[in-house]
Amino acid sequence: MEHKPNQRSWTASAPEHFTGSVWNSRITEDAGGLTMIGVQFAPGARSDWHSHPNGQTLYVVSGAGRVQTKDGSTVEIASGDVVHAPPGEVHWHGARPDSPMMHLSLTTAGPTEWLHKVSDEEYGSADSR
Numbered sequence: 001m002e003h004k005p006n007q008r009s010w011t012a013s014a015p016e017h018f019t020g021s022v023w024n025s026r027i028t029e030d031a032g033g034l035t036m037i038g039v040q041f042a043p044g045a046r047s048d049w050h051s052h053p054n055g056q057t058l059y060v061v062s063g064a065g066r067v068q069t070k071d072g073s074t075v076e077i078a079s080g081d082v083v084h085a086p087p088g089e090v091h092w093h094g095a096r097p098d099s100p101m102m103h104l105s106l107t108t109a110g111p112t113e114w115l116h117k118v119s120d121e122e123y124g125s126a127d128s129r
Contacts, residue, residue, distance in 0.1 A: 010040065017114050019123075020045025020094070033108045040102045041065065046094025048117050051085070053110035058083045058093060063101035066126050067093040068118075074126040077101070092118045 021042035
């Protein structure tokens with residue numbers, strides 16, 4: 001057994017992949033091929049459009065947010081929700097405009113394919129769904 005006491009540090013997420021104030025903390029060091037990262041979003045903050053070669057699972061720890069796929073499908077997410085993006089699905093995720101949000105991101109093998117920024121119009125269009 002390996003125990004890691006809570007001495008986690010949070011760093012600002014790369015602005016070339018996120019809009020707004022976003023912080024992350026790596027929780028696993030690719031143990032068994034799993035990468036788990038805690039991500040905190042300020043209200044209105046979001047990731048860029050992206051995909052993962054083996055998919056991505058999000059577990060919402062606190063707050064409220066949304067996830068949108070390239071086809072326009074949008075889901076509102078809140079504490080305790082789990083969202084899975086299948087391999088290669090282009091999507092973004094972030095906080096609602098009126099709430100911060102923290103989730104755990106779980107991925108395996110392969111780098112994230114970062115695409116382009118989510119425009120304010122795309123982000124706003126998620127309100128009407």
